Amino acid sequence: MENNYHLETLAVQAGWNPKNGESRVQPIVQSTTYKYATAQELADLFDLKSAGHFYTRLTHPTAEVLENKMASLCGGVGAIATASGQAATSLVTFNLCNAGDHIISASTIYGGTANLLGHSLAKLGIETTFVDQDAPESEIASAIRPNTKYIFAETLSNPSVRVLDFEKFSRIAKMAGVPLVIDNTFPTPVLCRPFDFGANIVVHSTSKFADGHASALGGIVVDKGDFDYEASDKYLGLTTPDPTYHGLVYTKTFGNMAFIAKGRTHVMRDFGMMMSPMNAWITNMNLETLHLRMERHSSNAQKVAEFLESHPNVEWVNYPGLKSSPEYERAKKYLKGCSGVMTFGPKGGRKGAEKVMDALKLAAIVCHVADARTGVLHPASTTHRQLSDEEQKATGILPELIRLSVGIEHVDDIIADLDQALKNI
Numbered sequence: 001m002e003n004n005y006h007l008e009t010l011a012v013q014a015g016w017n018p019k020n021g022e023s024r025v026q027p028i029v030q031s032t033t034y035k036y037a038t039a040q041e042l043a044d045l046f047d048l049k050s051a052g053h054f055y056t057r058l059t060h061p062t063a064e065v066l067e068n069k070m071a072s073l074c075g076g077v078g079a080i081a082t083a084s085g086q087a088a089t090s091l092v093t094f095n096l097c098n099a100g101d102h103i104i105s106a107s108t109i110y111g112g113t114a115n116l117l118g119h120s121l122a123k124l125g126i127e128t129t130f131v132d133q134d135a136p137e138s139e140i141a142s143a144i145r146p147n148t149k150y151i152f153a154e155t156l157s158n159p160s161v162r163v164l165d166f167e168k169f170s171r172i173a174k175m176a177g178v179p180l181v182i183d184n185t186f187p188t189p190v191l192c193r194p195f196d197f198g199a200n201i202v203v204h205s206t207s208k209f210a211d212g213h214a215s216a217l218g219g220i221v222v223d224k225g226d227f228d229y230e231a232s233d234k235y236l237g238l239t240t241p242d243p244t245y246h247g248l249v250y251t252k253t254f255g256n257m258a259f260i261a262k263g264r265t266h267v268m269r270d271f272g273m274m275m276s277p278m279n280a281w282i283t284n285m286n287l288e289t290l291h292l293r294m295e296r297h298s299s300n301a302q303k304v305a306e307f308l309e310s311h312p313n314v315e316w317v318n319y320p321g322l323k324s325s326p327e328y329e330r331a332k333k334y335l336k337g338c339s340g341v342m343t344f345g346p347k348g349g350r351k352g353a354e355k356v357m358d359a360l361k362l363a364a365i366v367c368h369v370a371d372a373r374t375g376v377l378h379p380a381s382t383t384h385r386q387l388s389d390e391e392q393k394a395t396g397i398l399p400e401l402i403r404l405s406v407g408i409e410h411v412d413d414i415i416a417d418l419d420q421a422l423k424n425i
């Protein structure tokens, strides 16, 4: 697709350019395998001498459309669709890190990622140092070690909707000589393009706003292709011969596609975290309205946040679109809207939060965010319950905190529902 199209046009049309007589809508290629006429042709594919689909665990035509669309929406050179957002972050990690390596991550991140980095990867010998993302630059930089392989943070953190100081984080990553990996799940490329602010690799859980209808689990890794792996001796997996591909060197053979090529031929081949054709098709279809949905999620959430802030039974509201937010200016600098997610604390502590949630009628209690339908969740007793009290505090979870994901229904109905529920305290 031509690069000079606007993001809205790319959301609708990028990735699928049917030829004469082909289906206007991309087909679902529901097949695990692809046919070839000669043994040599398939052998060349296995040796990465030619490109083509042969087994759906590595690549398939339905995900390819989604990958190409997301790469162009984000401004990257390539993308890899994964079975979930967790799989996307895992793929980045296994592509860059070995046992004995080190990651620096903002502490204010999604609970699942905090578990992955802090516990599961630790068991594999990959250690993460969690840092307060608003700590002074020198303090965060002091966590850099010779074996640090990437720096990780979320553009808009889940659930505390903190806005990342991109300039600071990209300076620290440059100082460390490692890629800055950003989880851009909440803003999506419609509200923020982290590549414009110094990120080298972006991951999304497409299960959230990208799909946006709570119908397809998925994730995607997008690479900007601008990190110079050959400039350091840290990434031997990318810069020295790979014995499982007859000594191929990814950076030599694939240039700025090295990270994507290794992620696919190595990590995806061995760990098998590919997005299914059906989920790729659903996600790609739903991306066609991403720009419209993100605009409405953001404008509805803005009005809801202002309503909650003025409500006598609400103790506090945390939404970076509010003038009272300490991150209001930063949000204006990096985001074209603050998405649909906010947190608030009703009066009455944990009990108050439970009363409000139980009384809601339009908003459902769901273990999900970023859906067309308004939903609420109590992180302290659900998504973040596996974290210790200290870990909960470090990720910003208070006992009364309700995470509210504002949908794209009429905003007056959402506000009326919250209003009647808040009267129950």
Ligand SMILES: *Cc1c(COP(=O)(O)O)cnc(C)c1O
Residues within 6 Å of the ligand: 084, 085, 086, 087, 110, 112, 113, 154, 157, 158, 183, 185, 186, 205, 206, 207, 208, 217, 218, 219
């Ligand atoms: C949900 C979420 C994830 C994990 O994605 P799954 O698709 O549920 O595996 C990662 N990061 C953020 C910010 C999320 O909200």
